[in-house]
Amino acid sequence: MTVQEKTIQRTDLATWAPHEVRQAIRDRRWTGTTHGAARGRLQANLVVLPQKYAFDFLRFCLRNPRPCPVIDVTDPGSAEPTVAAPGADLRTDLSSYRVYRNGELTDTVPDLLDLWTEDHVGFLLGCSLSFDEALDSAGIPMPHLRDTTSRVSTFRSNIPCVPAGPFSGPMVVTMRPVPTNMVVRAVEVTGRYPLAHGAPVHIGDAADIGITDLENPEFVTGDRLGEGQTSVFWGCGVTPQAVAMAARIPEMFTHHAGHMFVTDLALDGTPKP
Amino acid sequence: MTVQEKTIQRTDLATWAPHEVRQAIRDRRWTGTTHGAARGRLQANLVVLPQKYAFDFLRFCLRNPRPCPVIDVTDPGSAEPTVAAPGADLRTDLSSYRVYRNGELTDTVPDLLDLWTEDHVGFLLGCSLSFDEALDSAGIPMPHLRDTTSRVSTFRSNIPCVPAGPFSGPMVVTMRPVPTNMVVRAVEVTGRYPLAHGAPVHIGDAADIGITDLENPEFVTGDRLGEGQTSVFWGCGVTPQAVAMAARIPEMFTHHAGHMFVTDLALDGTPKP
Structure with missing residues (x-):
């Protein structure tokens, strides 16, 4: 066959x-x-x-x-x-x-x-689908790779993008809950894949990058932060689409x-x- | 003052x-x-x-x-x-x-x-001026950084560039003589600096990349290969100029x-x- x-x-x-x-x-x-x-x-x-x-x-x-x-x-x-x-x-x-x-x-x-x-x-x-795989292989669980009800929360941050021509606006970011003792590893692993968004843009308090309600993301509502986990934020590929729509x-x-x-x-x- | x-x-x-x-x-x-x-x-x-x-x-x-x-x-x-x-x-x-x-x-x-x-x-x-400094610091001598009569030989290779619009042509490369026991180190050091041409494009026999006369480069005549040295070739910033001139x-x-x-x-x- x-x-x-x-x-x-x-x-x-x-x-x-x-x-x-x-x-x-x-x-x-x-x-x-x-x-x-x-x-x-x-x-x-x-x-x-x-x-x-x-x-x-x-x-x-x-x-x-x-x-x-x-x-x-x-x-x-x-x-x-x-x-x-x-x-x-x-x-x-x-x-x-x-x-x-x-x-x-x-x-x-x-x-x-x-x-x-x-x-x-x-x-x-x-x-980021690509680096999720690398994170998961490195022992940092990415439940959305296995569980179809699991999602990655996606927010509008207040980090300004560098504009060009008609394109400008804030960076859209994803948040993955990472076991606090594996945050360094998450940075190291994703830093190796700059073509899949690379290293995080922020670690820790969401308010520092203008996200006031971690439970209610603007784009995708995903897995919540649990006990012993730290919120880690990466640049998201929704950004260029959002910016082109805004233009x-x-x-x-x-x-x-x-x-x-x-x-x-x-x-x-x-x-x- | x-x-x-x-x-x-x-x-x-x-x-x-x-x-x-x-x-x-x-x-x-x-x-x-x-x-x-x-x-x-x-x-x-x-x-x-x-x-x-x-x-x-x-x-x-x-x-x-x-x-x-x-x-x-x-x-x-x-x-x-x-x-x-x-x-x-x-x-x-x-x-x-x-x-x-x-x-x-x-x-x-x-x-x-x-x-x-x-x-x-x-x-x-x-x-490549930028990675010459890194090579020299790593113990791979770059005489042209100190001796104003020293030059880096620059050749037209037969490695084709990937064309775009009117721009096409072969890659221009530089050759640095590297002590043979430090060739691996030269790859490692320059690989860290992709914005300064990154890792070599070829190691060893110049004929493999279409360079027939190592003593008579087309662009710049520089330091010759000595005893116990291997020729290492890197992509050269003359390439885009050469390609734009050809167009x-x-x-x-x-x-x-x-x-x-x-x-x-x-x-x-x-x-x-």
Whole structure:
């Protein structure tokens, strides 16, 4: 029985090569999220913008590498990410996309074949799914990797991003409860993966970065801080989307939350055969 | 006696703060090269291009991080590198500039005040002066840091750069003779400084990367390989200039060799007070 013939289970995806995952998504054999798919490979957020905004947006990302680590940028009109996954197609190789017009969500679509024009540029930005795996392997439990009811809380902080052109605004951050005696290890482990947001941006009191209610995040409500745990905050890939929405860019396509692009790259960004 | 009143010696510059070095250059009190200036700070190559080419050039650099590590990119029309040195001015804070038109060198000028327009974008790219210091401190002698007759040989290799827009061509590399028993250390030390070209691109036989005559480099003829030494090759900041010249971009300004921009950043690219 070939891969094509049987029904795909999420657990199957873990050991698949990145191009096999992308092909299954392209063929609509897998339409779910990419949590745990192609383990050990860097997954990425997608942002697609009209060429007019591309240079400003790229400067914004380069100036704010913690929330917006740049993995790849396509040539205008091309949907092939030549660095992250030569031969892949950003119009079809993610399982769900969001369409925003003038900063408002207007549609959710299964591909971008009818929407992507010669005028579009695709950006692949690091996502924390990748370092969650590294944290978990290092003995710092990441329950959301196993328990589908577990989530990572996501907040708007008061840390200002460095602006570029029309793009500006506060950094969106995620919070993971970390056993207090493993906070140093969490910094060390994630610091090795700058393309997956890298080291934390804050440790400890949420109020220090303008978060007044840790129980009620603006974006995602996730696991609460428990006894003997310290709140650790990382830059979040929602930041560039939030900033592009706030700038009311006429047209923007992104991945749908959890439906990431699976690159060929190792977690540290190096090419991997 | 203040700094302004006395004649500046090169050895004075080593202990100066980056903004003091830049101010001395801006005031024309220092017109020499920046070898050894503001020790411990990242120095940078400068490339200035019309806005029309900026997004293509930035993608080229991001796709070729060994020869073209991006430190900072200005807003179009602005000469302030807000990441690398807030308040600095790329039109005046280097001691000598080159002007290229349609790929040909047409002028050498002491500042860009009359040339920089609202249409220009400045790129600061990593330079190996910074990691030479780290290598020397690690016990791998870098004679050119002390002996003004010593040079680093610079060659055109056959390693292809990943193209972007009109920019394409082979990687330019530098060769440093390294005591054979210290080659591993040289990789480790430079690997820590990706913004200063990072780890080598090749170790050993020059012919493997298309260099047929190690004694006669195309760009700079420098120190020869001695007994008990291995040739180690790194990506070189001449690459983006060579590629922009080959593309016959109508107008490009760069630093003049050795007259680098001194950033506020530590050698690893982190902000330093």
